[in-house]
Amino acid sequence: xxxxxxxxxxxxxxxxxxxxxxxxxxxxxxxxxxxxxxxxxxxxxxxxxxxxxxxxxxxxxxxxxxxxxxxxxxxxxxxxxxxxxxxxxxxxxxxxxxxxxxxxxxxxxxxxxxxxxxxxxxxxxxxxxxxxxxxxxxxxxxxxxxxxxxxxxxxxxxxxxxxxxxxxxxxxxxxxxxxxxxxxxxxxxxxxxxxxxxxxxxxxxxxxxxxxxxxxxxxxxxxxxxxxxxxxxxxxxxxxxxxxxxxxxxxxxxxxxxxxxxxxxxxxxxxxxxxxxxxxxxxxxxxxxxxxxxxxxxxxxxxxxxxxxxxxxxxxxxxxxxxxxxxxxxxxxxxxxxxxxxxxxxxxxxxxxxxxxxxxxxxxxxxxxxxxxxxxxxxxxxxxxxxxxxxxxxxxxxxxxxxxxxxxxxxxxxxxxxxxxxxxxxxxxxxxxxxxxx
Numbered sequence: 001x002x003x004x005x006x007x008x009x010x011x012x013x014x015x016x017x018x019x020x021x022x023x024x025x026x027x028x029x030x031x032x033x034x035x036x037x038x039x040x041x042x043x044x045x046x047x048x049x050x051x052x053x054x055x056x057x058x059x060x061x062x063x064x065x066x067x068x069x070x071x072x073x074x075x076x077x078x079x080x081x082x083x084x085x086x087x088x089x090x091x092x093x094x095x096x097x098x099x100x101x102x103x104x105x106x107x108x109x110x111x112x113x114x115x116x117x118x119x120x121x122x123x124x125x126x127x128x129x130x131x132x133x134x135x136x137x138x139x140x141x142x143x144x145x146x147x148x149x150x151x152x153x154x155x156x157x158x159x160x161x162x163x164x165x166x167x168x169x170x171x172x173x174x175x176x177x178x179x180x181x182x183x184x185x186x187x188x189x190x191x192x193x194x195x196x197x198x199x200x201x202x203x204x205x206x207x208x209x210x211x212x213x214x215x216x217x218x219x220x221x222x223x224x225x226x227x228x229x230x231x232x233x234x235x236x237x238x239x240x241x242x243x244x245x246x247x248x249x250x251x252x253x254x255x256x257x258x259x260x261x262x263x264x265x266x267x268x269x270x271x272x273x274x275x276x277x278x279x280x281x282x283x284x285x286x287x288x289x290x291x292x293x294x295x296x297x298x299x300x301x302x303x304x305x306x307x308x309x310x311x312x313x314x315x316x317x318x319x320x321x322x323x324x325x326x327x328x329x330x331x332x333x334x335x336x337x338x339x340x341x342x343x344x345x346x347x348x349x350x351x352x353x354x355x356x357x358x359x360x361x362x363x364x365x366x367x368x369x370x371x372x373x374x375x376x377x378x379x380x381x382x383x384x385x386x387x388x389x390x391x392x393x394x395x396x397x398x399x400x401x402x403x404x405x406x407x408x409x410x411x412x413x414x415x416x417x418x419x420x421x422x423x424x425x426x427x428x429x430x431x432x433x434x435x436x437x438x
Contacts, residue, residue: 059115060129064096065140076112076235095143102139106229107132113232123227199233200243206230207247214248214386215421217288242306245288248386249310274394277402279326281311283416286327291334297324300331329413342417343426349414350430353406360400361435371395372432381425393424396431 007017007029017026062070067083068091080088080096091097107128114125206212206228212221218241225231234240285304289295301308301323317323333342350357361368370376371392380388400406409415418426 060111060125062111062129062132062136064093064136065099066093066095068093068096070100072108072111072115074115074117076116078112098143099136099139102142104132104135106227107135109229109232110227113235116235117237202230203234203240204243204247207244211384212244212247214384215287215389215419217290218244219290245307245310248288249307274391274398275403276316276394277397277410277415278316279410279416280316282313282317282323282326283330284420285311285313286330286334286416287419291331293335295331295335297327297331300327326413330416333413333417337417339418339422343422345414345417346423346426347430349409349412350427353409354434356405357400357431358434360405361431364399367395367399368431368435371399372428372435374432377428381421386420389424390420393420393427396424396427399431 007015014027015029017028017030019025019030057074058071059074060072061081062072064070069081071079071081071087073079080091082088082092091100110123110128111125111132114128206225207221210224210228212224221244222231222240231240234243285307286300288307289300289304313323317326333345337345377392380392383389397403402410416423
């Protein structure tokens with residue numbers, strides 16, 4: 001039932017009651033039938049019935065004050081449930097508005113993400129919701145303390161109550177100003193409802209800000225940024241991953257870190273054009289995939305469809321059958337071997353060709369001195385520049401004539417059991433040992 005009566009405290013601490021409809025004031029507590037206490041689930045059920053025509057689904061119900069509740073729906077929009085259970089677009093309660101002013105907006109934003117179906121491995125929706133409820137309880141206590149400190153112990157006549165009521169009426173008239181906070185919350189929803197160019201740009205900036213690893217997977221790296229409010233500027237999980245992969249494969253601009261122009265990792269006009277090996281990009285895709293015991297080629301292709309297109313896999317491995325055959329062999333190592341074990345597999349494969357590699361290094365003394373410079377190589381690896389690291393690998397492969405005398409190694413899965421970054425490090429260390437005998 002509707003509850004128009006509001007409870008206030010006079011300066012002497014005595015409670016009085018004001019009817020927002022009749023404007024009547026009285027000392028006696030109005031008699032009304034109290035509503036039964038509702039659980040979060042029953043609140044959601046009631047709200048769903050009232051907004052069924054809007055095809056909304058309430059996911060989270062946050063209790064505020066005076067039986068008001070903040071309801072977060074599955075599309076990220078928010079409404080208020082008044083004391084009668086009716087959905088309202090505006091919050092007609094000054095105490096609740098004050099409470100919301102102090103509430104952690106980041107937690108609300110996170111709940112919005114969960115309401116839309118966002119999944120996280122590092123934080124649960126229940127934990128965020130519980131933290132928000134705990135924070136509300138603390139704010140309520142602080143507000144009660146403030147009310148107690150502001151009260152005047154001196155007695156007040158019944159006539160003075162009317163003056164206080166007038167102040168409360170003025171406060172009621174200022175509700176439109178208080179609702180600006182709610183408008184801000186609603187504007188927040190609109191920001192997250194559209195993957196605009198501005199939102200996408202701010203989202204991509206997170207990758208550099210948090211120093212994400214361009215050679216890792218999105219599932220691993222997103223844990224570093226998922227608590228940042230800007231993470232929810234892009235609401236589609238697939239689009240987030242596609243943006244990350246494009247960032248990882250982004251065009252190289254400018255020099256890397258403090259590397260001098262004369263020592264640049266990019267090829268000069270006098271150098272042979274760098275060409276990746278046959279399975280270079282296909283193995284890179286496998287390395288960036290989340291691999292389970294039951295993962296097969298079709299899973300890789302389906303989940304990494306954007307990368308297959310971005311890296312033009314068909315230009316290197318023509319048929320689907322050949323792609324499937326190679327990926328199946330590679331998946332064996334990823335499923336059965338740890339990273340350290342795969343590094344050992346790679347070293348053993350290179351060691352089989354040690355004599356041929358040594359001859360190539362002796363034949364290309366000048367290039368070997370350049371590309372096997374530890375200072376130069378360390379600068380590239382610290383840059384976190386995917387293009388520079390990949391270029392370093394291709395230059396090392398050219399150094400051992402991988403498209404000539406060492407061509408056969410391109411066909412062996414064991415040469416591809418590592419990702420680009422790990423392979424570059426391992427190959428560099430092996431070549432330095434062979435060349436300098438260290």
